[in-house]
Amino acid sequence: MTRGTRRRRGREGAAAAPPKRKTDYRHLKNPFPQMAVFSEDRIYAIHEAALDVLERLGVKVLLPEARAQFKAGGATVDETEEMVFLGREMIEAALATAPKSIPVKAGHPDRDLTLELGNLIFQPGAGAPHATDLVRGRRPGTIQDYRELTILTQVFDVLHMVPPLIEPQDAPTHLRHYTTMEAQLTLTDKLPFVFSRGSPQVAQSFEMLRDFRGLSDADFHAAPHCYTIINTNSPRTLDIPMAQGLIDFARAGQVSIVTPFTLMGAMAPITVAGAMTLSHAEALAAITLTQLVKPGAPVCYGTFTSNVDMKSGAPAFGTPEHVKASLAAGQLARLVGLPWRCASGSAANINDAQAANETQFGIWGCLLAGATVVIHSAGWLEGGLTVSYEKLITDLEVLQMVAEMCAETQAGEAEIGLDALAEVQPGGHFFAAGQTMERYQTEFYEPLVADWSNFGTWTERGEIDANHRATGIWQEKLARFTPPPMDPDRVAALNEYIRIQSAAGGAPPES
């Protein structure tokens, strides 16, 4: 059949009835086999080495309250050096009480998630000081960028939690948590993120969230409604806001995700095994603190281990070493049985083939590692210094394709379709087969940004590359955005709370 015939048939079909394809990207189970980079024996050796590190070398804990918690739990503490030495039995006890499954409550029941091994949860790129897009260029992140990226996180079902996308640098630091909470609560119904920047900001963030959800204190504490990320200061340091965050979140029954950020050859040993030993030790120390504060407190294991370029010291992401570290972390997470967070990423400076390849390579590492939560899965450039609007869109294509792989594929009699096979003679085609007519609107994934037109058509249409198509997509998503339904009284109360607290001086971050 000629291309012309194919086009005609296609156009008629498309005109007659709009596509009715239904997808559910909201609740994904990881369908990929889990891959080991080390033998079970070696993973156990890494676990043992991490326990050795905690027992013999210790961890520097800058927050006195945290040292007191560790000491009360049985650790040896050197107050002068602020060093804490944790025995194996403390770690074992903590791993015994840390929950293996953590149901979290979002703004709508259909956005609720369960953090547990086997589930698959995506977050876009996060924590960047800059934002960039082809229209406005690269700039320090603004409140507008934060809000727009929050909206884009909301509108794509394959993104499941709101991370700290970019730093809204035009919001003063003592008021910034109002900016970010207000945006997360009023623009999304997905699980919000709270920065651990000291107890005052955390307490106010909890208060805003509790009241906006219409909860009592007891209800709020009874289930996680938000989460924070705890980055240790590798090597072997837990700083004040991070330790305080672990304590505050554990007390409030909210989720801490512990993520040592260990770059092989820089803040961590140059080997995958060494870096993972350090990362594992630091994660276990932080997890133990949460369980000392409140046994059963929701906490996730995590890692973000990649390598640097040994010629320049520049961090690299989506590399083979990054993927191997992710695989090792997955083995260690399964050893301790906790839900865990892993990361993709890219060190590219623009959304080119390098950027796409690094992020996707890193994502496959997370998938084969069995990560529960995959952060920096879309939009992250420059090793996390920038979130790109276009890259957010082109990476979302990959996440949606991954989500398609999570759905069961049928191979019943109707799908094998001996009738269809008999219907089409040699030399014929299946465009008009009964099986095709029944399914042509629903059988295939419809791409978000991919353009499958032929070279002639693509040229006639202006040779628009993926980044420029992505620009049209994010612009349209922002223009058409309607916030999820919410109680206007609560929105008003939130704004009033923010007005009063801002007038009272806000809450500066602590460090």
Next chain:
Amino acid sequence: MTRGTRRRRGREGAAAAPPKRKTDYRHLKNPFPQMAVFSEDRIYAIHEAALDVLERLGVKVLLPEARAQFKAGGATVDETEEMVFLGREMIEAALATAPKSIPVKAGHPDRDLTLELGNLIFQPGAGAPHATDLVRGRRPGTIQDYRELTILTQVFDVLHMVPPLIEPQDAPTHLRHYTTMEAQLTLTDKLPFVFSRGSPQVAQSFEMLRDFRGLSDADFHAAPHCYTIINTNSPRTLDIPMAQGLIDFARAGQVSIVTPFTLMGAMAPITVAGAMTLSHAEALAAITLTQLVKPGAPVCYGTFTSNVDMKSGAPAFGTPEHVKASLAAGQLARLVGLPWRCASGSAANINDAQAANETQFGIWGCLLAGATVVIHSAGWLEGGLTVSYEKLITDLEVLQMVAEMCAETQAGEAEIGLDALAEVQPGGHFFAAGQTMERYQTEFYEPLVADWSNFGTWTERGEIDANHRATGIWQEKLARFTPPPMDPDRVAALNEYIRIQSAAGGAPPES
């Protein structure tokens, strides 16, 4: 530590001793776990349905000699309709004699390969009428393009076989096989490809190869020294040159890779299960022909099954459906136990994020499907209508990263490195640790085209994107190319053979 310090340290280290990292990308074992898309029960149902198709619906075989072979082997043949109906016992007999492991001889022993389940062999994009690069633009493929792409295939160890890269359209079709054989033999020592375009061209190609390798007829027949690709004409047709190729290659003991090219919704049923049933049936019919001609003839199973855009009829690649079909093909290949070929690809028109993402997604499908040979793994654009020089380079980065994953990663005491962990205090760094100093030149993969410099440096250096960096790389590789050592007498003899045969009228392709 500051970025400045890191840079200084890096530069000194680099100046003191050049990197000594050694890699072996020549012989890869697939380290990835194999993924099932269907239950074993459903895979068996697809296999049974394919046997039904062959028995009841039959295959149209256009070549009388092939029908005679099938008939002599026990098939029911309708000579008027050119239809062949194959019983199950014929298929079973063929699968019993087809070799599970095929050692092939290249131009140098270190380039020899073994085609068997578990090995991992990459080929660049192939079969394209056009070539493109940023310097010379998109054009019909030329002899120069064919030679340059052959050189680029030679210089990267992670590419293991030479495929039919592009059509050198400035070579007359009756002389084209001289052009391609001469380039493959004199510019590479990797396994060459011979097009099945009728017995005269095939016989002359075998002759050139035999003599260039200095083999007797018996030696040439005793082991495979080249391969061909057999694309069935889906649905259910085996055309004249393809059937002739199967017969000629089987007789000569050379490798046929059978690859039905079945686009779901177009030449194949719209479902993954239906398309794979058709693909499997066609592959089994072709494999059976080789074993009827010569039991034990080297033949690979294969598939290239993706979907079309049902709105336009345009083929798509690197889609979820493509990956699902690859996974099903892997299950079927393991069921029959044969080495097999799978494919990646992209329908993008330039090497942008879509192109990178589609090709990498398709490659992961092949890896998780356990493919022995992965074709179109680098450089393929426009659904195979063009090979891009830049995309060849940026995709090679992914293949090299995959190859890195094939190497064993150590986690012995030296790698876990408790000493290194003890050496660096909290707040310190590992740049100068003993373990780091021992390993910093060899521990990490060094990227081919990725640029990990920070935004400031990258901007100062001219904001060069991956495609323009790739341009510099392929240009340098071509400029610096030295052909592998070879006997000048054999080169002279080859040229003389080609001169004489050309003067005698060459050998037109048959169809």
